[in-house]
Amino acid sequence: MGRLLRFSEMTFPLDPLATFGREGPLFLEIGFGDGRFLVTLHRRYPEANLLGVEAAAASVARALRRVVREGVGPVRLFKGRAGFALRNLVPPRSLQVVYVNFPDPWPKSRHAGRRLLQVPFFWLLSTRLADGGRLLLTTDHPDYFDFAVAEGQRSGLFAVTTPSPPPEVLTTKYAEKWRARGRRFFHAVFTKVAEAMKAFPPLPKEETMPHAILSGELPLLGPFTKEVHAFPGGHAVFLERTVREPEGYYYLVRVEEEALELVQEVVLEVRKSTHGLYAGLKRFGDPLVTPGVRRAVAALVEGLLAAGLRLEKRSY
Ligand SMILES: C[S@@+](CC[C@H](N)C(=O)[O-])C[C@H]1O[C@@H](n2cnc3c(N)ncnc32)[C@H](O)[C@@H]1O
Structure with a gap:
């Protein structure tokens, strides 16, 4: 299977062995942008199978060129939204770690509904994380940070801690951009402690063209x-x-x-x-x-x- 995931080649959910051609802990990055963090992750955790999800087509193309150029093998990129990928591509209880680096903050209150880390997202996430699996959030945006921490706690399914960020999450394109402007960084770890009652089954996949x-x-x-x-x-x-x-x-x-x-x-x-x-x-x-x-x-x-x-x- 190529590094760019195609609907015609995949099952819902993905079969990790068929997708990556090997066993390994599954890591997910949501909103990978130019893909440099996926390269960093691979260097640091060569045993991990890396799934990347990114909504913007131009970023996916850039990241794909990068992972090919850098020879990152166990990585699969999906162009689409995080909720869709989590629900349909990621098998239940399969994820060890999820990274969300510098998510779009949607600072205007009328746009807050577009933020990624909200209670329904945490419900779905709880069904896809392995026991004790974690989501690591890093942001420069204090309001978004407070919002995400509150939503994670409100879901009732995650223990939230706020340690200092691991150094690798401060090497992304946006981390460099905000560091150059003197911004502060905020980091939270959401550890799964319980699972939503709902299973969030994936879509049935049909091969016949309607x-x-x-x-x-x-x-x-x-x-x-x-x-x-x-x-x-x-x-x-x-x-x-x-x-x-x-x-x-x-x-x-x-x-x-x-x-x-x-x-x-x-x-x-x-x-x-x-x-x-x-x-x-x-x-x-x-x-x-x-x-x-x-x-x-x-x-x-x-x-x-x-x-x-x-x-x-x-x-x-
Ligand atoms: C501010 S950029 C950060 C990019 C990268 N993580 C970094 O730190 O340099 C946010 C990225 O998340 C992507 N994005 C926003 N909403 C998304 C969603 N629901 N699913 C997947 N990607 C999303 C955007 O297209 C954008 O590339």
Whole structure:
């Protein structure tokens, strides 16, 4: 398996042996930025299997180049949000240590809901940490620090201590940036002492691309306008439509599922197939079949039915 994790190659949750090709304690870094801390961790704990999760695509690309250049083998990077990765990728009770270095502080009170370290996060985390597993937080932001410590304590599942930070967490890009500006650092260790009652099962993983088979002549569709289809837990935005040669259409669709902490850009297609007209998800760009992706396919099919095509069969 390559260092960049792909939905099409993984199981939910990951099988650590298949993923890393070896046994080893599992460490997770959330928001790895340019990836330099993953290199530091590997040098310090060569026996550890390192999973990194980062939401920003440009940072993932930079970190991937770095870990390849530095020859870090037992590392796997996932582009996405921490909540999604913890729930779906990380097996129950498998993590020894989780690092959160300089998380986005969201200082405005109206944005506090976007902060990572909140009670529901600690509930989920408790189910993925091994007994006695720990989360290490380092930040330059006193309000965020107080907030995270209070949330960890409020979860009732973690013992929180505030020792001095280990030196390696003060070598990240943001640590260097804030040190240069004379900021203070705050550090907390959240040690699991109990586990949430809820199990937080991962999503079922489906291999079949959701689609419908339609009959009738594919009409020449009128001008395209951007469309938003809302559904419980998220929405799908039809951003663009292009003609597919020799016949059919491609649609670029962004599916945002707040409830899953997942945003995907997927391609839907309408094309002739042996059984009729195929309208559905294209296996391109490593899509994950989710309820939201199925809703996007349903919206596409409804539009085609309204344009006069007939439904023969559907699987979504
Ligand atoms: C301030 S930067 C710190 C980067 C790095 N840890 C460092 O110390 O240099 C915060 C990082 O967390 C990422 N991030 C924010 N929310 C996230 C989430 N929910 N899941 C994964 N990464 C996230 C951001 O994209 C960004 O790269």
